[in-house]
């Protein structure tokens with residue numbers, strides 16, 4: 001059965017409008033951020049269909065409400081085809097987020113791969129146990145749609161509702177992670193405390209070196 005959009009008590013329950021939007025885009029951003037830089041080398045978490053299955057399990061443990069969608073009883077078949085389709089979606093999302101962050105023009109063609117995935121699902125009304133009606137998403141291809149549709153829906157909600165000025169790429173020059181700033185001040189610059197500390201220690205090192213050079217001249 002599809003899940004209702006009822007308030008949840010998950011660890012990611014939003015406490016502010018910014019957090020609610022970050023949660024909305026979580027699946028899309030998590031997918032984009034499966035590509036990382038490790039000591040200057042590009043790393044891909046989604047290296048095989050099995051790795052994709054592990055990533056999805058992990059993401060769904062964090063965001064159960066975002067992952068839950070119609071067709072939950074249909075098993076997901078983790079094939080190379082599904083992996084390739086996910087990577088196509090990831091590339092489209094990365095292009096979109098990059099253009100948003102860099103304030104470049106977004107072309108209709110760039111949205112097409114995301115729209116193709118959205119077409120896997122359709123909205124429907126369903127009767128609840130209490131006799132009311134609720135919105136639900138049904139899938140034309142549950143085997144693949146169970147993974148693809150929630151990510152595309154996350155992107156749809158996020159890119160149409162979020163404050164684009166709060167979307168950033170980590171300022172650490174060896175990090176390519178994108179994040180949504182949920183701070184009150186809206187001044188977050190790094191994806192994680194780790195990146196902030198590394199960036200600050202580099203800055204500190206450069207400043208002390210500069211000071212040392214000035215002293216010795």
Ligand SMILES: [Zn+2]
Pocket residue numbers: 170171172175176177190191192195
């Ligand atoms: Zn970072």
